[in-house]
Amino acid sequence: MASKDQVESLTEEVVCPICLDFFTDPVSLECGHNFCRSCITQSWDKEARNSCPECREQFTDRTLRVSWALARLSEKARTLSLNRTEKESKLQCEEHQEELKLFCETDKKLICVLCAGGREHRDHRFMLVDEAVETYKDQVKSSIQSLTKKLSGIQQMEQKQGIVLG
Structure with missing residues (x-):
């Protein structure tokens, strides 16, 4: 079973650096950095230039590649995170590991x-x-x-x- 630190480490990899939430419709830029499609397009519209918010590399056009693997990983991490939160929200008996009812x-x-x-x-x-x-x-x-x-x-x-x- 994965430790809490391992789960948090994995979670960091599937979180958009702009919205700080799990990727939604993740895309990759030419520099290799990943963002939610809506986050990067809003960022570009707001700044009126096409550059990577992480490395600042500028691009002549808005080439976005869909990242299917990252989308699947994000969905799995989201589900894992929700399941962990549900389990942690239930108080348990220290002696029997049963729910305190x-x-x-x-x-x-x-x-x-x-x-x-x-x-x-x-x-x-x-x-x-x-x-x-x-x-x-x-x-x-x-x-x-x-x-x-x-x-x-x-x-x-x-x-x-x-x-x-x-």
């Missing part, structure tokens, strides 16, 4: 289904993560409202004291 109300922490069945959490109360998020979100909102009212009162007192002292 439950919230242990007793310990106030996320756990996997295997942990919930284990000895450590035997008599604990659980709820689904989504339910816990809603419950605690409501509690946080309530706390914020209460603190905002208290802050407003303090600010009013400070203003009154400023008027009396000033």
Whole structure:
């Protein structure tokens, strides 16, 4: 399996130096540098000259060669990157490498289904993560409202004291 550094190194090779995203309709210039077709044509239109943004070599005409191999590699890298992001976005149990789907109300922490069945959490109360998020979100909102009212009162007192002292 490829390491994270290897994947990032490969990804750098399939990213357009202008838009800094995976190549879309990649083309090669006569100097050998690659760009998205739309990126290079917009660059040339904006600068009113046909030169490579990387090496600055100038060209008499706009000869663009489609790079089919780079297009395929870019698409594969894009898919690999999306799959890696999806996997990384799921929190996993350090002990079982399972997705953390439950919230242990007793310990106030996320756990996997295997942990919930284990000895450590035997008599604990659980709820689904989504339910816990809603419950605690409501509690946080309530706390914020209460603190905002208290802050407003303090600010009013400070203003009154400023008027009396000033």
